[in-house]
Amino acid sequence: MGRAFHLARFELKRYFADRADLAFGIALPIVLFAVMTGALGEDAGFRATMHVADLDGGSIAHRILERVEDSEVITVRRYTRDELADALGRTAILTGFVIPPGFSASIDSGIPASIIVEQRGSGGSEGQIVAGAVREASHEAVSAIELRRAVGALTSDSAGDERLDEAVQQLLAEVHIRPLVEVVTEPMHVPEASELDRLLAGIIVMFLLFSATLSARALIAERRSGTLERLVTTQLSPGELFIGKFLAGVGRATVQSFLLLGLAFAVLGVAGPLAFLQCLILALVVAATVTSVGLVVAALARTDEQAAISAVLVTMVMSMFGGTFFPTTGAGWLEVLSRFSLNTYAVDAFMGLFSGTGHLPDQGPELAVLSGVAIAGLAIARTMFRVSSSPLQS
Amino acid sequence: METYLQAEALAKHFDGVAAVEDVSFVIHTKEIFGLLGPNGAGKTTTIRMLSTILAPDSGDVRIGGHSAVREGDEVRKRIGVCPQELALYPELSAFDNLVFFGRMNGLPGRAAKARARALLAETGLDDRGGEAVKKYSGGMKRRVNIAIALMNRPKLLFLDEPTVGIDPQSRNKIFETVLGLRDEGTTVLYTTHYMEEADRLCDRIGIMDRGRIIAVGTPAELKRQVGDPGKTTLEEVFLRLTGRSLRD
Ligand SMILES: Nc1ncnc2c1ncn2[C@@H]1O[C@H](COP(=O)(O)OP(=O)(O)OP(=O)(O)O)[C@@H](O)[C@H]1O
Ligand SMILES: [Mg+2]
Numbered sequence: 001m002g003r004a005f006h007l008a009r010f011e012l013k014r015y016f017a018d019r020a021d022l023a024f025g026i027a028l029p030i031v032l033f034a035v036m037t038g039a040l041g042e043d044a045g046f047r048a049t050m051h052v053a054d055l056d057g058g059s060i061a062h063r064i065l066e067r068v069e070d071s072e073v074i075t076v077r078r079y080t081r082d083e084l085a086d087a088l089g090r091t092a093i094l095t096g097f098v099i100p101p102g103f104s105a106s107i108d109s110g111i112p113a114s115i116i117v118e119q120r121g122s123g124g125s126e127g128q129i130v131a132g133a134v135r136e137a138s139h140e141a142v143s144a145i146e147l148r149r150a151v152g153a154l155t156s157d158s159a160g161d162e163r164l165d166e167a168v169q170q171l172l173a174e175v176h177i178r179p180l181v182e183v184v185t186e187p188m189h190v191p192e193a194s195e196l197d198r199l200l201a202g203i204i205v206m207f208l209l210f211s212a213t214l215s216a217r218a219l220i221a222e223r224r225s226g227t228l229e230r231l232v233t234t235q236l237s238p239g240e241l242f243i244g245k246f247l248a249g250v251g252r253a254t255v256q257s258f259l260l261l262g263l264a265f266a267v268l269g270v271a272g273p274l275a276f277l278q279c280l281i282l283a284l285v286v287a288a289t290v291t292s293v294g295l296v297v298a299a300l301a302r303t304d305e306q307a308a309i310s311a312v313l314v315t316m317v318m319s320m321f322g323g324t325f326f327p328t329t330g331a332g333w334l335e336v337l338s339r340f341s342l343n344t345y346a347v348d349a350f351m352g353l354f355s356g357t358g359h360l361p362d363q364g365p366e367l368a369v370l371s372g373v374a375i376a377g378l379a380i381a382r383t384m385f386r387v388s389s390s391p392l393q394s
Numbered sequence: 395m396e397t398y399l400q401a402e403a404l405a406k407h408f409d410g411v412a413a414v415e416d417v418s419f420v421i422h423t424k425e426i427f428g429l430l431g432p433n434g435a436g437k438t439t440t441i442r443m444l445s446t447i448l449a450p451d452s453g454d455v456r457i458g459g460h461s462a463v464r465e466g467d468e469v470r471k472r473i474g475v476c477p478q479e480l481a482l483y484p485e486l487s488a489f490d491n492l493v494f495f496g497r498m499n500g501l502p503g504r505a506a507k508a509r510a511r512a513l514l515a516e517t518g519l520d521d522r523g524g525e526a527v528k529k530y531s532g533g534m535k536r537r538v539n540i541a542i543a544l545m546n547r548p549k550l551l552f553l554d555e556p557t558v559g560i561d562p563q564s565r566n567k568i569f570e571t572v573l574g575l576r577d578e579g580t581t582v583l584y585t586t587h588y589m590e591e592a593d594r595l596c597d598r599i600g601i602m603d604r605g606r607i608i609a610v611g612t613p614a615e616l617k618r619q620v621g622d623p624g625k626t627t628l629e630e631v632f633l634r635l636t637g638r639s640l641r642d
Contacts, residue, residue: 006497010490017485017526226481230542233445233475234498235467 003236007244008251014218015252025211025256029203030263048126049075050134052097053084058104060141064115067137074133088118091196095119095127097134107142122269200270201350202324204260205343208253208286209318212294213311215249219298220307242295242382249291250284257283270354278360279353282367286346289370292377293342299384318343345369396423398550398581399444404453406439413439415605417453421550421598426572426582428596430589430632432641435602437585438478441552444583445475457550474548476540478555478585484528488519488538491527492545499546506545513541518567533564540568550581557586569595589629599628603636 015021050068054061069076079087084096098116106113115134119127222228231241261283265276293314301307321328322343328334338344349366352358360367399421406414414436421427429437442448444455446466455462455469462469482491489510496506514523517537522530527538540556553572557565572582572595586592592599593613601609601616609616609631616631617623 003498003500006494010494013490014483014485226477226479227483229442229447230475230477230481230495231498232447233470233473234495234546235470235500236498237467 004240004244008247011248012251026259029207029260032203048073048130049077050097050130051077051079051093053079053081054099055081055101056099056103060104060107061099063141064137067141068133071133074130094124124269197351197354200264201347201354204257205346206315206319206324208257209290210315212249212253212290213297213314215294216298216301216307216311217304220301220304242385246291249294250287253287253290254284275353281360282349285367285370288374289342292374292381295381296377299381323347342373398423398458400456402454404443405451406443407451412605417607419600419607419610421581421583423581424576424579425597426576426584426595428592428599429583429585429602430592430599431602432636434641436605437602438554441554445473445552446470472549474543474546475552476543476556480535480539482527482538485526487524488514488527489523491538492542495542496545509545513544517541533560536560553584555585589632593628601635609635
């Protein structure tokens, strides 16, 4: 068994020596991520946008928004109530602000009112920055009103200095405890996992599968170059050879998914550390599955072209029907087809964890299917595995 | 004289076409045995059967007292194979290639590294052993190809055309290595298309044609079959026995 581990280590070394492989398996999905989040997610750069539905339209609301915009790093974008809900639903934005009707009037009459923040998950770092800016702008905007109220209280009540001080102290304390404008965060209830989550999971699984099946070409190359034949004349047994290749594939896919998942969690703030840990365990299962599919391709393909075409075909078909680009649930025949794609199970399981509410044990059926495919693939590949492409090899 | 390898009526067909037919010969312990023959004669196919890569259709091979067909594991402990085509991992260094195959042959890590360093020095590659093999010249690659086969100190070494396409310096380095190995007690099976090379190196020679062994003997014995051994070259023997028509 030591030889199998050593073989796996050696394979990994070869993998990391191959820059084209690295670029394809790791750099390309990262670029895709970046493009996707640029298109679907938050705006990039140091500028931030306050997505707001101003249902009040009053003078105080107007003043607050003006102050936010004065900060120069934040742009105010206005929505109707429905547009805002829709944008949040599509994950086009992660944080939206609602100024409720009657907001200005309420404050004018001294009754505290709230600006409501609707956010997905943590709302993203941009949302948090904007919420802070809105909070500050609100206090600035209403401080004048507070002052006017205080002065009003003074002029209507011609009492002595003591009463005056007392009234001011009382007012300040009141403002401190219950500011006139409160920015209240309301976490959104998300019924469906978002499109971004789907794409993230889909892209990760697609690239794992693509890399694993394309690595079949490396094995074909080894057959052709004679290194595989050479290995047969060493004391490495065919079983060890097979296990070594399998371990190397799993190791490689695990490194790949660790990097891609790490990026998704760190940069996009997909979910918390617990979800990340569970995703890594899931990634290990997915790695075993895609590796054994790759080994089946390597065992069956005779030529480089056959291996390349099989890899592209398997990956594209599985990804297409596996909910990578569009959901397949409730889509009739598409949903039936999707049950034959292992990407479906992997993507579903990842999305469950990405939403931050799922737990790995809840993905039991998906895990069972993935493990089943891994074991079946391994068995098939093991029986079909040939060292040489000549038909009469022992 | 002790027999180290004995091939008995080996046969191999590819898609119904015979590549090797009824091949029997022996190689004695500590001798360099040359296997000569035109292109397609069946030399490589024979070596692949002797080295447990291919199962023969019929016949058997005994190496060091073990059957290559039934006791592959025992045979693999005793052999080293240098294939006709370069079988290397080009993106890795010669050192890494050597250590890897050493470990696959059961050498512990430290021993594999020590052996790899010794062989790099032996084959004149020590100063560039850390470079990726793909940057090597043809001669250097050939030397690495041979060195890999020596990692496990084989009792029987198969060298399938080890000197193709290299300069006289590299070739002489390889001759020295092979002769040194024989002196240390290694048995060698050597194939080549260079007749003067076979004449110089080999203790005995088998000539193969169309899948069969058509003559076996020392270079002098073979020459005597054709004419005066003092005046005849091995090339003349070869052409007389195998004819002048092209094979491929
Ligand atoms: N894997 C294979 N599939 C089909 N035919 C094969 C295979 N390997 C060898 N042959 C055929 O068997 C015959 C013997 O080939 P082999 O490689 O053993 O010859 P050789 O003596 O080594 O030739 P060369 O000097 O060119 O290396 C040839 O006709 C070759 O085409
Ligand atoms: Mg040959």
